[in-house]
Amino acid sequence: MELDYLASVLVSSLSSASILLIATIGLAVVFGLMGVINLAHGEFLMIGAYSALTVTQLGLPYVLSIPVAVLVTMAIGAIVEVLIISRLYGRIFDTMLATWGLSMVLYQLAVLIFGTVSPGIGMPQYNIQIGDYNLAGYPLLMIVVAIAMLVFVYLLMTKTIYGMKARASIQEPEMAQAIGIDSTRTNTLTFAVGCGLAGFAGAVLLPIVPATPSMGFAFVIKSFLTVVVAGPVTLTGSALAAIGLGGGSSITASFMTSVAGDVFFFLVTAIILWLYPLGISAKWRHKL
Amino acid sequence: MNKNKIIGSILLASSLLVTTAHADIKIGAIFDLTGGLNIYGIQQNNALNLAVENINNNGGLLGDTLVVKSYDSQSELSKYTQYAKTSVLRDGISAMFAGLTSSSREAIRPIFRKANIPYFYSSLYEGGACDKQTFVTGSSASQQLSVLIKWAVEKYGPRIYVMAPDYNFGTISAYWIKKYAADNGAEVVGQDFLALTVTDYSPTLQKIQAAKPDFVVALPVGANQTGFLEQFAATGLKDKIGVVSTNYGSGNQQVVVSPEAGKGLIASQGYFMSVNSPENTEFTKKWVAKYGSEIPIVSGAVDVWNAVHIWAAAVKEAGTAESTPVIAALESGISFKAPNGIVTIEGGSHHLRQNIYIAEGNDQHGFNIIKTFEDVAPSYENEKCDLVSNPKLVKHFTP
Numbered sequence: 001m002e003l004d005y006l007a008s009v010l011v012s013s014l015s016s017a018s019i020l021l022i023a024t025i026g027l028a029v030v031f032g033l034m035g036v037i038n039l040a041h042g043e044f045l046m047i048g049a050y051s052a053l054t055v056t057q058l059g060l061p062y063v064l065s066i067p068v069a070v071l072v073t074m075a076i077g078a079i080v081e082v083l084i085i086s087r088l089y090g091r092i093f094d095t096m097l098a099t100w101g102l103s104m105v106l107y108q109l110a111v112l113i114f115g116t117v118s119p120g121i122g123m124p125q126y127n128i129q130i131g132d133y134n135l136a137g138y139p140l141l142m143i144v145v146a147i148a149m150l151v152f153v154y155l156l157m158t159k160t161i162y163g164m165k166a167r168a169s170i171q172e173p174e175m176a177q178a179i180g181i182d183s184t185r186t187n188t189l190t191f192a193v194g195c196g197l198a199g200f201a202g203a204v205l206l207p208i209v210p211a212t213p214s215m216g217f218a219f220v221i222k223s224f225l226t227v228v229v230a231g232p233v234t235l236t237g238s239a240l241a242a243i244g245l246g247g248g249s250s251i252t253a254s255f256m257t258s259v260a261g262d263v264f265f266f267l268v269t270a271i272i273l274w275l276y277p278l279g280i281s282a283k284w285r286h287k288l
Numbered sequence: 289m290n291k292n293k294i295i296g297s298i299l300l301a302s303s304l305l306v307t308t309a310h311a312d313i314k315i316g317a318i319f320d321l322t323g324g325l326n327i328y329g330i331q332q333n334n335a336l337n338l339a340v341e342n343i344n345n346n347g348g349l350l351g352d353t354l355v356v357k358s359y360d361s362q363s364e365l366s367k368y369t370q371y372a373k374t375s376v377l378r379d380g381i382s383a384m385f386a387g388l389t390s391s392s393r394e395a396i397r398p399i400f401r402k403a404n405i406p407y408f409y410s411s412l413y414e415g416g417a418c419d420k421q422t423f424v425t426g427s428s429a430s431q432q433l434s435v436l437i438k439w440a441v442e443k444y445g446p447r448i449y450v451m452a453p454d455y456n457f458g459t460i461s462a463y464w465i466k467k468y469a470a471d472n473g474a475e476v477v478g479q480d481f482l483a484l485t486v487t488d489y490s491p492t493l494q495k496i497q498a499a500k501p502d503f504v505v506a507l508p509v510g511a512n513q514t515g516f517l518e519q520f521a522a523t524g525l526k527d528k529i530g531v532v533s534t535n536y537g538s539g540n541q542q543v544v545v546s547p548e549a550g551k552g553l554i555a556s557q558g559y560f561m562s563v564n565s566p567e568n569t570e571f572t573k574k575w576v577a578k579y580g581s582e583i584p585i586v587s588g589a590v591d592v593w594n595a596v597h598i599w600a601a602a603v604k605e606a607g608t609a610e611s612t613p614v615i616a617a618l619e620s621g622i623s624f625k626a627p628n629g630i631v632t633i634e635g636g637s638h639h640l641r642q643n644i645y646i647a648e649g650n651d652q653h654g655f656n657i658i659k660t661f662e663d664v665a666p667s668y669e670n671e672k673c674d675l676v677s678n679p680k681l682v683k684h685f686t687p
Contacts, residue, residue, distance in 0.1 A: 005498055009491075012490035012493075012494060013490075013491075015488075015490060016488045016490055016491075019487075019488050020488075108322060111322070111326060115583060116330065116540075116583075117327065117539070117540045117543040117544050117583065118543070118544065119543055119544065119546070119653060120514070120518065120545060120546050121546060122518060122521075122546025122547070122548050122549060123518045123521070123522035123546070123548075123549070124522065125521065125522055125524070125548055126522070127522060127523050127524040132497065133497050133498075134524045134525065135490070135523060136490075136493075136522035136524075137522070139519070207518070207522075208487070208488070208515060208518065209487045209515050210514055210515060210518065210544045210545070215487075217324070217485065218485045218486075219487070222485075250488070250490065250491050251491075253491035253492070254490075254491040254494050257480055257481060258454075258480050258481060258482040258483065258491060258492060259454050259481055259482070259483065261491060262483050262486075
């Protein structure tokens with residue numbers, strides 16, 4: 001095997017892992033911090049993608065469309081939390097059913113509003129070369145974006161007053177209320193943040209994955225498994241799981257077939273969950 | 289309620305039943321109007337309604353009005369079988385038009401076989417379905433690939449890479465690509481089968497570069513897989529390696545793909561909206577008047593339009609809508625002046641002889657037709673399946 005192929009495979013698998021991580025972080029916040037299994041996570045990605053697409057079509061530069069997408073998904077996330085999720089805290093299966101239903105509603109709404117096909121925005125035609133091999137530039141940029149997202153969420157949850165309130169409201173809701181934290185509002189905000197991160201992912205991945213009503217399905221399974229493998233230490237765990245599972249399956253796919261890559265992903269997930277039923281971070285001392 | 293009233297209403301109801309039975313010919317339609325496959329199903333259903341309207345506006349069929357019993361299969365297989373049974377047992381249909389995926393066709397085919405009702409399957413597919421009651425108006429994989437691979441080897445060169453979805457459409461297409469490559473002195477230097485949920489194609493792109501092909505046969509299914517074409521172009525491979533496909537555009541992927549990635553892609557199908565013929569002009573005019581021009585018409589829609597008209601022609605020829613004479617009329621080799629050229633039912637295989645077009649993606653989310661292969665026969669199906677001499681044959685042939 002030539003060295004340049006090896007190098008290009010390593011770099012591209014890192015970008016594959018980053019794409020998975022970007023799609024996962026929002027779910028990690030909602031599931032990891034709040035214990036809510038949001039099966040409509042993929043649809044929030046889709047909402048983010050369509051928001052960014054619509055704004056770009058109206059003439060705004062693509063970069064400015066990303067914050068708009070985040071705001072739109074946060075707003076919808078907040079409404080969903082107040083109307084549905086807040087009534088179902090602690091009822092994990094009911095939440096799954098409700099969010100699954102929600103995902104179908106959001107999907108069909110997208111079909112009704114945008115139709116089944118919308119023009120994509122295309123990827124920047126920029127690429128780098130490693131030996132004989134070309135790599136598209138934009139997916140590589142996702143490595144930086146994933147790191148930035150991780151740092152942002154880490155700082156948000158550990159260094160800000162909101163972050164402390166958010167963790168307190170979930171971990172000790174009664175104590176949090178006793179010391180004057182409005183835990184209802186904090187939970188709404190945390191769910192909205194998770195949805196906003198999904199919206200960000202949909203918008204930032206738009207050049208790679210065109211906006212379609214069904215795009216959520218492609219992400220939700222792998223994102224969800226990544227979070228489950230990660231376990232209670234949400235952020236670090238998800239980053240490691242994404243690199244291991246996403247990167248590993250990408251390398252497997254490069255040397256064997258894409259089907260083998262998928263088999264790697266699901267097989268390794270099954271083995272890890274068999275060995276560590278509570279996720280890889282079950283015994284870590286970190287909190288995030 | 290007194291006795292007279294009851295008798296009266298029974299008489300009234302039965303007289304209503306009698307009149308409807310005489311004035312209408314019912315046909316069934318099961319398409320995916322909601323769910324993940326409605327990208328195709330809505331257009332198929334639109335085409336069916338347009339065709340029925342067209343026939344009714346021209347005096348109906350044998351003096352009767354055509355009535356559609358329409359069902360939404362919601363992109364779910366169980367709904368197909370459920371509605372297929374309902375249409376047979378309750379609605380009393382004379383013909384069925386349904387299905388997009390091969391699995392949906394295989395799920396309902398036995399129901400119409402048992403009921404002896406002609407069933408029309410209208411989508412491009414991997415080929416090989418063979419059943420007395422089943423008629424296929426889409427093109428088969430071998431029908432499209434036989435002309436496309438020959439053309440592409442001449443245009444680009446002999447080294448071929450195959451990127452295909454990981455189910456029978458992809459694997460059977462890959463078989464035909466290998467065969468036609470060998471027939472034309474070319475070879476398949478690599479292939480990758482991908483799950484439908486894959487969104488990140490960088491491993492495939494690395495393997496394509498390692499295999500150094502002259503062209504890639506890309507068979508992306510659904511809108512998710514259009515990401516492959518974006519990533520292919522952004523990696524800078526489009527100028528060095530050609531891309532051809534038998535299904536690109538079948539779900540209007542050219543609308544989703546950006547002009548930078550879509551320009552120069554080669555697609556081959558039995559119909560493109562840009563086909564230049566008086567029949568197509570008339571058809572698109574009717575379509576646009578009813579459904580607008582926002583979304584281009586896909587080949588699956590024209591396949592349904594053709595199916596309804598071919599069935600109607602068979603009913604006229606048979607002088608009745610009853611199944612056995614209609615199937616016999618269909619097997620006599622009915623031709624129809626379709627939007628995509630003259631199409632003819634092959635009596636033995638129940639597949640269509642039809643034009644296969646090769647088109648090049650332009651920078652306006654559309655196609656320019658660059659070559660037309662006229663009256664291409666479904667040769668694999670003709671070779672394997674002869675329902676005239678062997679009417680009891682029921683098989684899905686795979687190479």
